[in-house]
Amino acid sequence: MTEDLDIIVVGAGVAGLSAARTLAQAGVRVEVLEKSRGLGGRAASRRLPGTVADHGAQYFTARDPRLQAQVAEWQGTGDVQVWAKGFHTLSAQGLQEPGESYPRYTFAGGMNTIGKLLGDGLNIRRSVKVTEVSRSGAGWQLWLEDGTRYHAERVLLNLPAPQALALGADFSARTKAVLNSVTFAPCLALIAGYAQAAPVWRGVQVKDETNPLSWLACDSSKRSDPNETVLVLHGSPSFSKTYLETPEAAHPHMLRVAESLGFAEPRWSDLHRWRYSKVTEPYKAPYLQDGTLFFCGDWCGGAKLEAAYVSGLEVAKAMLGGQ
Ligand SMILES: Cc1cc2nc3c(=O)[nH]c(=O)nc-3n(C[C@H](O)[C@H](O)[C@H](O)COP(=O)(O)OP(=O)(O)OC[C@H]3O[C@@H](n4cnc5c(N)ncnc54)[C@H](O)[C@@H]3O)c2cc1C
Structure with a gap:
């Protein structure tokens, strides 16, 4: 045809x-x-029992006036919310509080x-x-x-x-x-559900080359009525590249970082492999x-x-x- x-x-x-x-x-x-x-x-968002979790883009910015106008419309309908104005950082020195800067938006429904x-x-x-x-x-x-x-x-x-x-x-x-x-970095994204109460942080940027992760998010902090704490963990570009063909072997390394922040023994977890994640060139x-x-x-x-x-x-x- x-x-x-x-x-x-x-x-x-x-x-x-x-x-x-x-x-x-x-x-x-x-x-x-x-x-x-x-x-x-x-x-991208994954459907979970009674909720969703974002395993691709975590949030977005709106500096362009055309996107700002669109965001204002979506805020009016309740689809878009300001999720954070800064993120915690994790380095060899430990977890640091965020400073306030520009808004990072998310969609309440994923x-x-x-x-x-x-x-x-x-x-x-x-x-x-x-x-x-x-x-x-x-x-x-x-x-x-x-x-x-x-x-x-x-x-x-x-x-x-x-x-x-x-x-x-x-x-x-x-x-x-x-x-x-044009080049892209890969990313292994792990979603995990926990019985523990939500952390004080919404997002954590990892500033440590030796850490398997580059990012952690409390995804359930984006939802209006979460029934459990859901974390999203992103492998760093080099870690994700190493484990891209053997993602199941990456699992324990990623979960250990969450454990170091008080999140041991997830009830469930689910790994997604992005061959093309963020643009590097x-x-x-x-x-x-x-x-x-x-x-x-x-x-x-x-x-x-x-x-x-x-x-x-x-x-x-x-x-x-x-x-
Ligand atoms: C893990 C991860 C975390 C991220 N975090 C952030 C963040 O926090 N903030 C942010 O701003 N951005 C983030 N990004 C980047 C953001 O998601 C992308 O920049 C944006 O979504 C790219 O949109 P796009 O339209 O350019 O491409 P894509 O979203 O890649 O769209 C391409 C489309 O083409 C389709 N397609 C591919 N091949 C074919 C084919 N052969 N035939 C038909 N259809 C095809 C695909 O299914 C897809 O729907 C993240 C991305 C990933 C993966």
């Missing part, structure tokens, strides 16, 4: 959805193809709420994996894992750069060089263009969720300008 659309967006992450939303609002016929069942990509809100009303096909993107006349042909083919005059890829690179033998040499230059522009093929994502101009949102807005503006 071949379908003709104005623009196909591959990936329903924050960048792809903010772009698709802007394009659809301008009257463009746009369809989003997403390999997962859920929306939001790395702004970070994947952002995918649901941005994707609302859009034309999205879920659980479809794009396996190849090739040139077809002035446009592009997309091959899906299930054998479906799509054709579009313009295509927007919202995937981590290494995954985007793997889709296109036909990309220009410059595009391949840019995609090759970005492309220094808000989007990448290869003729009628465009790329967006956190790796375009930044490293985090806010950069992804802004990249989506900027690439949509460029695509609308080029109509």
